[in-house]
Amino acid sequence: MSMVELTFLMLSGVAVFSALLAVSTTQVVHAALWLVLTLGAIAGCYLLIGAEFIAWVQVLIYIGAVVVLLLFALMLTRAPTGPDSATTTSNRNVAAAVSVLVAGGLAAIMVSGFAGERLAPPRGGVGSAASIGDAIFGTWVLPFEILSLVLLAALVGAIVLTRRGPERDNGAPGDVPERAQH
Amino acid sequence: MTALTGAVLAQNALSAADLPQIGAPAIEYGTLSPVLAITATALIGVLVEAGAPRRARFGLQSAVAIVGILAALAATVWVSIHDLGKVSFEGTDLLARGKTVAEGALVVDGPTVFLWGLLLVFALVSMLMFAERGLEGGLSGFTGQAAVAPGGAGEREATMAGIEHTEIFPLAMFALLGMMVFPASNDLLTMFVALEVLSLPLYLLCGLARRRRLLSQEAAVKYFLLGAFSSAFFLYGIALVYGYSGSFTLAAIDTAVSNQIAGQNLLLAGMALISVGLLFKVSAVPFQAWTPDVYQGAPTAVTAFMAAGTKVAAFGALLRVFFVGFGGAQWDWRPLMMIVAVLTMVVGAVVLIRQTDVKRMLAYSAIAHSGFILTAFAGAYEGSAGTATITSVSAVMFYLAVYGFSTIGAFAIATLVRDGGGEVGHLARWAGLGRESPVLAGVFALFMLSFAGIPLTAGFMGKWTVFSAAWSGYAWPLVVAGVLTSAVAAYFYVRVIVLMFFADPEGDGPTVAVPSVMTSAVIAVTAAVTIVLGIVPGPVLDLAQNAGTFVR
Numbered sequence: 001m002s003m004v005e006l007t008f009l010m011l012s013g014v015a016v017f018s019a020l021l022a023v024s025t026t027q028v029v030h031a032a033l034w035l036v037l038t039l040g041a042i043a044g045c046y047l048l049i050g051a052e053f054i055a056w057v058q059v060l061i062y063i064g065a066v067v068v069l070l071l072f073a074l075m076l077t078r079a080p081t082g083p084d085s086a087t088t089t090s091n092r093n094v095a096a097a098v099s100v101l102v103a104g105g106l107a108a109i110m111v112s113g114f115a116g117e118r119l120a121p122p123r124g125g126v127g128s129a130a131s132i133g134d135a136i137f138g139t140w141v142l143p144f145e146i147l148s149l150v151l152l153a154a155l156v157g158a159i160v161l162t163r164r165g166p167e168r169d170n171g172a173p174g175d176v177p178e179r180a181q182h
Numbered sequence: 183m184t185a186l187t188g189a190v191l192a193q194n195a196l197s198a199a200d201l202p203q204i205g206a207p208a209i210e211y212g213t214l215s216p217v218l219a220i221t222a223t224a225l226i227g228v229l230v231e232a233g234a235p236r237r238a239r240f241g242l243q244s245a246v247a248i249v250g251i252l253a254a255l256a257a258t259v260w261v262s263i264h265d266l267g268k269v270s271f272e273g274t275d276l277l278a279r280g281k282t283v284a285e286g287a288l289v290v291d292g293p294t295v296f297l298w299g300l301l302l303v304f305a306l307v308s309m310l311m312f313a314e315r316g317l318e319g320g321l322s323g324f325t326g327q328a329a330v331a332p333g334g335a336g337e338r339e340a341t342m343a344g345i346e347h348t349e350i351f352p353l354a355m356f357a358l359l360g361m362m363v364f365p366a367s368n369d370l371l372t373m374f375v376a377l378e379v380l381s382l383p384l385y386l387l388c389g390l391a392r393r394r395r396l397l398s399q400e401a402a403v404k405y406f407l408l409g410a411f412s413s414a415f416f417l418y419g420i421a422l423v424y425g426y427s428g429s430f431t432l433a434a435i436d437t438a439v440s441n442q443i444a445g446q447n448l449l450l451a452g453m454a455l456i457s458v459g460l461l462f463k464v465s466a467v468p469f470q471a472w473t474p475d476v477y478q479g480a481p482t483a484v485t486a487f488m489a490a491g492t493k494v495a496a497f498g499a500l501l502r503v504f505f506v507g508f509g510g511a512q513w514d515w516r517p518l519m520m521i522v523a524v525l526t527m528v529v530g531a532v533v534l535i536r537q538t539d540v541k542r543m544l545a546y547s548a549i550a551h552s553g554f555i556l557t558a559f560a561g562a563y564e565g566s567a568g569t570a571t572i573t574s575v576s577a578v579m580f581y582l583a584v585y586g587f588s589t590i591g592a593f594a595i596a597t598l599v600r601d602g603g604g605e606v607g608h609l610a611r612w613a614g615l616g617r618e619s620p621v622l623a624g625v626f627a628l629f630m631l632s633f634a635g636i637p638l639t640a641g642f643m644g645k646w647t648v649f650s651a652a653w654s655g656y657a658w659p660l661v662v663a664g665v666l667t668s669a670v671a672a673y674f675y676v677r678v679i680v681l682m683f684f685a686d687p688e689g690d691g692p693t694v695a696v697p698s699v700m701t702s703a704v705i706a707v708t709a710a711v712t713i714v715l716g717i718v719p720g721p722v723l724d725l726a727q728n729a730g731t732f733v734r
Binding site: 112114150152156157159162 | 285353389390447
């Protein structure tokens with residue numbers, strides 16, 4: 001087993017372990033922080049298979065933006081963050097059984113599909129920023145541009161769902177909306 | 183690299199040799215013009231939202247949407263005349279006509295153009311329903327302010343002040359854009375992006391009903407969560423198929439599948455997961471659970487748009503992926519799709535009988551009709567040059583046209599039968615509608631007869647084409663199951679007609695609101711098409727047949 005493969009295995013172990021903790025912890029902030037470790041370890045895996053650009057995007061977007069956004073959302077909505085803040089339902093055991101089954105099934109498919117593959121030391125060029133940029137602004141330019149419209153639609157939607165009209169701008173910040181009457 | 187960019191680079195003290203050269207992508211703007219027109223319409227809508235005065239905004243937005251769709255329709259006709267050249271393979275002309283555009287991201291061929299035309303027409307009539315303001319005292323059927331709590335003081339204030347959400351039009355245009363790109367995608371990545379563009383605005387629109395807002399919000403959340411879940415399945419399937427074939431492009435996947443380049447497990451799992459994502463969108467059993475709740479809770483205009491549009495887009499994509507990409511593995515997926523088709527027809531028709539709510543009834547009807555369309559899909563009859571037998575692709579497209587018009591018309595009528603609390607959902611309250619408004623009840627009866635597949639309505643011709651395509655593909659058990667479930671469903675549709683015309687009204691009976699010219703136009707057009715396609719289906723059937731097969 002080469003050095004690359006050994007490191008890959010270790011990073012994957014860290015990713016799986018912290019992912020399990022992220023879903024099983026009872027504190028919601030801890031879950032978010034375990035997620036940082038998971039995503040970071042996966043970024044390391046990307047680096048090892050030569051996808052350097054994706055690795056840094058993973059760090060910047062997932063760790064830098066998504067998880068931080070999650071923490072901000074927890075903070076701004078004043079959601080409980082103490083012990084037992086990650087609520088569990090009575091379906092917990094069923095959900096666990098289903099996830100184990102699905103994970104087992106997918107793992108079996110992966111093993112049968114890629115069992116003989118060896119991890120070569122990363123080659124330069126394939127996953128570099130230059131080649132990704134070439135692909136995005138060449139072959140994939142149309143889906144890339146359409147993706148920006150998803151973001152625009154989401155933005156418009158967020159405004160629709162949250163904006164109060166000009167007639168009601170006298171509400172104090174943090175104004176709690178009235179409860180439904182029934 | 184041009185001299186200009188070279189000069190700019192020199193100014194920045196960078197050596198051009200250090201940078202990789204990026205050639206400009208080739209984009210066929212003319213062929214893409216229908217898609218570009220809808221994109222422009224959506225963007226103009228966003229600008230109108232930002233700049234126009236509030237009082238003028240609703241009228242302006244509906245005008246922009248309708249003009250934009252008309253422009254896109256004109257562009258579609260132009261494309262169908264100019265850009266559908268014959269495709270030759272080793273000197274012989276194939277059935278397929280058209281070409282791939284935008285660096286191979288989209289393929290504009292006969293089916294694409296036919297589906298674009300359908301989607302644009304459905305969107306046009308749906309926009310007329312969106313723009314209807316005659317039923318809620320001068321306001322639209324959408325909530326005034328989505329941000330205020332249902333039933334609270336804020337909601338009353340918004341209604342008093344006449345505040346309306348006009349963002350619904352750009353959102354609908356974004357959804358329409360996704361619907362147009364979805365069945366035209368030439369690779370799985372573009373298809374996934376289109377799926378998201380089409381879904382996200384619909385999730386939002388579902389939660390914006392003016393009446394019964396909690397139900398509407400529940401529908402939106404349910405649709406969003408299940409939709410996101412199904413998108414994840416779709417994406418995982420794409421990853422597995424990429425792992426198998428090493429490409430996202432449907433033609434390359436086809437080559438890999440035909441040559442069986444790797445272990446079949448990856449391919450089978452990938453196909454299964456991709457089909458979950460697509461079958462969810464067409465609400466096939468066992469992925470239909472969201473349909474009744476969402477159809478019932480969403481604003482009726484949105485339900486009509488979604489029921490017709492999403493079905494067209496999703497079936498177009500389903501056919502393209504499985505016929506083009508996985509055509510070589512059809513003996514693997516066809517048996518499973520046959521089971522799904524039978525299940526969908528049976529569950530749709532049997533549960534339909536027990537429905538008491540008009541919109542839920544139309545939802546189960548939508549499920550049953552998905553089953554009928556799936557028979558032609560599972561039949562997978564691709565035709566051969568020189569014969570006039572209808573192919574699966576043409577049959578599905580014709581059925582989508584038939585079903586879309588009837589369902590939009592039925593939902594338009596559902597917006598008119600009202601009492602003090604808004605639309606009357608419960609079917610028992612529709613008793614006696616025939617005495618209150620014979621014309622409206624008559625037209626609704628026409629749509630029911632079309633759903634049931636009675637001769638001389640469009641529904642009969644639709645069923646005839648899908649069953650004959652399934653028959654040609656040697657899927658005769660599906661035809662038998664289809665005819666039997668049609669009979670079961672027909673029992674329910676006829677019962678609704680009997681209820682409207684011959685049952686005694688409950689209390690005062692239903693009242694029928696007088697709509698503006700928009701909803702009247704929608705009902706008139708959809709009813710006319712339902713009759714015309716039943717009596718002279720020839721021209722549209724020819725159009726569907728001439729669209730030919732997919733370009734690979």
